[in-house]
Amino acid sequence: MRKPSFVGRISFALAARLRLRSLPARSGRGVLSVTFDDIPRSAWTSGGRILAQHDARATYYLSGDLCGRVLEGREHYRREDVKAMVAEGHEIGSHLFHHLSTLSLSAARIRREIVQNDQFLQEVTGLALGPQSFAYPYGEISIAAKWLCNHRFKSSRSVMAGLNSAGTDSDQLRILPIDNAFADPAGFVSILQTAAQNSAWVIALAHGVDDTGHPYSCPPRAAGDPAIPGKGSRSGHPNRERSDERALGPAPVRGWSLMG
Numbered sequence: 004m005r006k007p008s009f010v011g012r013i014s015f016a017l018a019a020r021l022r023l024r025s026l027p028a029r030s031g032r033g034v035l036s037v038t039f040d041d042i043p044r045s046a047w048t049s050g051g052r053i054l055a056q057h058d059a060r061a062t063y064y065l066s067g068d069l070c071g072r073v074l075e076g077r078e079h080y081r082r083e084d085v086k087a088m089v090a091e092g093h094e095i096g097s098h099l100f101h102h103l104s105t106l107s108l109s110a111a112r113i114r115r116e117i118v119q120n121d122q123f124l125q126e127v128t129g130l131a132l133g134p135q136s137f138a139y140p141y142g143e144i145s146i147a148a149k150w151l152c153n154h155r156f157k158s159s160r161s162v163m164a165g166l167n168s169a170g171t172d173s174d175q176l177r178i179l180p181i182d183n184a185f186a187d188p189a190g191f192v193s194i195l196q197t198a199a200q201n202s203a204w205v206i207a208l209a210h211g212v213d214d215t216g217h218p219y220s221c222p223p224r225a226a227g228d229p230a231i232p233g234k235g236s237r238s239g240h241p242n243r244e245r246s247d248e249r250a251l252g253p254a255p256v257r258g259w260s261l262m263g
């Protein structure tokens with residue numbers, strides 16, 4: 004991916020300071036959500052199987068243009084995978100129709116990309132309501148994108164590492180990266196413990212789930228590590244707790260709740 008232009012970098016810096024809404028205070032246990040971007044097919048064929056073993060659900064952020072594509076030797080999701088995700092209660096989020104940095108797009112183009120992806124996902128799933136969650140491609144956020152996503156989605160996720168808690172920008176949620184390129188498996192448990200102690204929300208982000216060592220994949224063992232609480236310890240997605248509106252998927256998204 005090319006580097007953002009000077010104007011793009013200014014827009015990103017200003018967008019990071021533009022606060023339109025924040026997460027409310029919440030009490031109780033911490034929450035862990037699992038999210039996948041793009042997505043390489045292994046995130047479903049392998050990641051989905053691991054999630055099922057834990058009776059857990061994830062959010063899959065999809066770009067319609069990547070459906071059925073093979074990029075750098077990696078097969079991406081198929082239409083039937085999306086139907087299966089929805090049938091099994093996973094949330095489908097938006098990642099623009101074309102996987103493009105919002106820093107390179109006009110406001111009008113971003114709006115068209117959002118609408119085109121809504122239409123694609125609604126056509127594939129057969130559901131009337133479009134996705135309710137968004138992830139910025141490459142984690143790059145323009146001022147226009149932030150404003151548009153604030154009005155269109157319940158939340159938007161960045162690729163900035165950190166915990167989410169009261170006061171976190173809902174249009175720039177933070178992540179715990181678990182792809183090989185960024186992951187620190189030794190630090191996972193302490194991060195989860197910190198989140199549990201502070202009733203924080205951890206949003207894990209990966210792309211593929213395989214043993215290839217690809218920088219944008221996590222190994223299946225890490226994804227299913229017994230250190231992560233499993234079956235029977237799930238809770239509601241913070242977004243869903245504040246709304247009766249249904250996501251694109253038929254069931255609320257459920258992450259693992261953390262022990263602590």
Ligand SMILES: [Zn+2]
Pocket residue numbers: 040041098102139140141
């Ligand atoms: Zn992406």
